[in-house]
Amino acid sequence: MEYFLAVVEESSFTRAADGLHVTQPALSHQVKALERSVGGALLERMPRGVRLTPMGRAFLPHAQLAVRSARQAERAARAAAGVTGGELHIATVHALAVGLLPGVAARWRSLHPGVSLVLREYGATEALEEQLERGVADLAVGPEPAGWAGPLLRIGREELVIVVPFDDPLAGRAAVGLAELAHRDWIRCAMEPLVDGVLVLDRACGALGFTPHTVLRTEHTSTAVRMAAAGVGVVMAPAHMVRGAVGEDCVLLSLDPPWHRPLAVFSRVPLTGAAAAFAELVGARAERGQGGVPEPGPPPR
Numbered sequence: 569m570e571y572f573l574a575v576v577e578e579s580s581f582t583r584a585a586d587g588l589h590v591t592q593p594a595l596s597h598q599v600k601a602l603e604r605s606v607g608g609a610l611l612e613r614m615p616r617g618v619r620l621t622p623m624g625r626a627f628l629p630h631a632q633l634a635v636r637s638a639r640q641a642e643r644a645a646r647a648a649a650g651v652t653g654g655e656l657h658i659a660t661v662h663a664l665a666v667g668l669l670p671g672v673a674a675r676w677r678s679l680h681p682g683v684s685l686v687l688r689e690y691g692a693t694e695a696l697e698e699q700l701e702r703g704v705a706d707l708a709v710g711p712e713p714a715g716w717a718g719p720l721l722r723i724g725r726e727e728l729v730i731v732v733p734f735d736d737p738l739a740g741r742a743a744v745g746l747a748e749l750a751h752r753d754w755i756r757c758a759m760e761p762l763v764d765g766v767l768v769l770d771r772a773c774g775a776l777g778f779t780p781h782t783v784l785r786t787e788h789t790s791t792a793v794r795m796a797a798a799g800v801g802v803v804m805a806p807a808h809m810v811r812g813a814v815g816e817d818c819v820l821l822s823l824d825p826p827w828h829r830p831l832a833v834f835s836r837v838p839l840t841g842a843a844a845a846f847a848e849l850v851g852a853r854a855e856r857g858q859g860g861v862p863e864p865g866p867p868p869r
Contacts, residue, residue, distance in 0.1 A: 636703040659705035667809030753801035
């Protein structure tokens with residue numbers, strides 16, 4: 569299956585053989601053996617390259633999952649033996665990658681230099697769940713998923729705050745009510761959290777009788793925060809990632825009442841070895857408040 573996927577990715581037996589460091593006849597033999605085992609041609613040999621047959625297109629996603637799962641099984645077996653070597657694949661959301669995990673990763677490198685980290689960033693908790701189910705990641709760090717059936721370690725909560733520049737009329741305050749922002753310009757981010765399928769800001773503002781006036785949309789929370797610091801508009805963002813995005817060049821206002829959402833480390837299978845050690849390190853750092861993770865509070869309204 570690995571050989572088949574390599575040929576599909578390269579669209580060429582020659583390039584795939586070079587990348588796999590095997591001879592082209594050996595590669596061709598293995599692919600033909602695979603085709604015999606499934607009962608038909610998976611690849612159509614063209615004068616220039618190859619392409620998938622209908623059977624190949626049906627086979628491809630299952631082969632990808634099987635290969636990923638095999639690699640994850642190997643990592644899990646090695647991790648169970650300890651934290652002396654190998655890789656740990658972590659799925660997380662962008663805000664935590666910027667705000668919490670840099671300190672965790674630095675501490676990890678000093679404690680476990682033989683285990684490298686592979687960090688994969690996504691926009692929503694649902695994406696983290698999908699990556700775990702597909703075998704892409706060994707564990708996830710993010711907002712606590714609803715109804716997760718696998719192992720889960722709660723690590724505290726993150727506060728969602730309003731970001732304004734230093735010269736904003738609200739800059740001298742510690743908190744602001746959402747209704748006070750009804751007539752302000754807003755920066756919106758594609759990674760904004762969802763509640764029951766609705767963007768949390770739209771949901772909350774709608775309950776107060778207004779729709780946020782959006783002047784700029786961005787893909788990443790860190791970009792949205794920098795735009796807010798420059799005075800383009802106000803933005804809602806997790807407090808722990810704001811300093812990682814712009815340093816001290818903006819003002820954070822808590823919402824009144826405050827908004828928090830729970831964070832967790834979660835996985836498909838029991839956390840052992842390197843995965844358990846990483847989860848413990850994340851939890852300890854969050855508990856100490858490093859990275860800006862606040863104490864538990866009420867969830868977003």
